[in-house]
Amino acid sequence: MYWRTKHMAKPLVEKASERLLELILERGYEVGDKLPNEYELAQDLEVGRSTVREAVRSLATRNILEVRQGSGTYISSKKGVSEDPLVFSLVRDRVKLTTDLFEVRYLLEPRIAERVAQFASDEDIARLEEIVLAIEEAVAAGDTKHLELDVKFHCMLAEMSGNLAMTSLMPVINQSIHLINENYSNRQMKSDSLQAHRNILMAIKQRHPVAAYDSMLAHIISVRQVVLSEWFDKDMTLHGLNDHK
Template sequence: MSLGALRPSPLVEQATTHLREQITSGEWSVGTKLPGETALAKSLGVGRSTVREALRALAGAGLVQARQGSGVFVIANRPKEDWSTQLRQAAITDVYEVRMLVEVEAAQLAARRRTDEDIAALRAALDTRRTAGRAGDAAFVEADIALHEAVVAAAHNPVLTGLFTEFIPILKQRLLDLVELLNLRSDDPHHGEEGHTALVTAVTEGDAEAAGNALRNELRQTLALLHSL
């Protein structure tokens, strides 16, 4: 079966697309052994190195798997979803449960590792959140998340920082929806002020237990609200 020769511009991407289509269309079903690199290269009109890179991309997408001494086999007919896609599709309550695990640990680490620069950033973020209490819901949510970002940053763990960064887009939209839906700021424009002040105080004073408790309590309250919807 000929797959059709490819045009000379990004060949790896084109090869990957062509091979992926053979899998997702069902032409190569799950369990099928793919033709060898030489055969694929000839069908696609590219070099073996291009085919090899395309197969790596397909393996990264969870579609194929190389089995030593046996060849490359189709193991799925749909690419696995990346982390960002999973977050966008997840229930917000599930996101919050994971957020609690991540941020509580981050707050405790921040209390142990914070620097003078971190303390200044936390206090500034808290002041900004207070000021945003006089603004609209979008600005308030933005300031709220920025304070949480400052806490995570003070933990000085790039993996935690990267993980929390992935949460931010979904958190902004869902928090804004929550604030507007429940009209949370009608009676208290600075909703959550006490808890956030306690969090910043605990981190700046180096009290890891208090920092973790303050953040855990705040997120539990929000999670309870989400479950009530």
């Protein structure tokens, strides 16, 4: 099965949670809709009922599902929390969402980097350097931990900017990074991102706000171009337009 190979490195409950979310999107459930009962979901997910219960509980903690005692499981009307506070998980058009999130990142992240170059302490800069090195080591070792560290790098920058509103908007940036990592695998993009992190770090270390701003903007533009190019190539292949190559 496709979803098994796609998520095979993850724990069973996590895989079941992700597949359940996929089913919700595929079937077009909306806020307030009731999900099939536990037995039917177990059949759909090809797992045991105890795993279904854990998967439902996992999505409930993210405010995606709501369990009503004696009634069943429903799509929650609450806004998401922590991991997905803007409920991006329920957006079906992933390409549109990814490109729209890039637009938001254009507005936020260059300014974040600029402020960090102005206000970061020496200790902050040392922490950033540690993360950049850790990302490079993880990529070199083929360790998927680099994905988590990438998110952490951008979160740290927002925190160091000293702007509370910037920090509260980090889920926008985080979700963009997660979407890219989930759907795009271009190796050149990884290499370019490593160099971009270096450039951003260097500008911050040199206390050069304009260079930090420009380096972050260049980073986001570069990643966006690669993502859109890869998406275009996949679309062409899907429609049989690359057969002449």
